[in-house]
Amino acid sequence: MSRQGYTKKILDVGGRKFLVQLLSFDNGTFVSVSESWQKIGSMVVSIGSGPAATTVTVIPAKTDYLFLKLIAEKISTSIKGIGVVSLYADRELGNECSKILMGEIMEMVRS
Secondary structure (H helix, E strand, O other), rough: OOOOOEEEEEEEOOEEEEEEEEEOOOOOOEEEEEOOOOOOEEEEEEEEEOOOEEEEEOOOOOOHHHOOOOOOOHHHHHOOOEEEEEEEOOOOOOOHHHHHHHHHHHHHHOO
């Protein structure tokens, strides 16, 4: 892990505003993505300590499960630790929004 601490960023993606909050620890990272309100939403945890990440759903998602799973696994494998991701969105993200959010989140994790 490059550093410990708290980072937040407001992203405007296709006219939608997302608050991305990242809390980094020596052994993992917690990411919260919320649209419109600061809320905890669907949650996925991934552990990337072996050859493949092990992922479990803590709070099931109505939509965007694949986004949650992919970002948690990317984080956990890149830091070789625990990735916890929560998403609260007003409506389904869609492909373009998911790609942009994933890129921004991974940049935050790396910096």
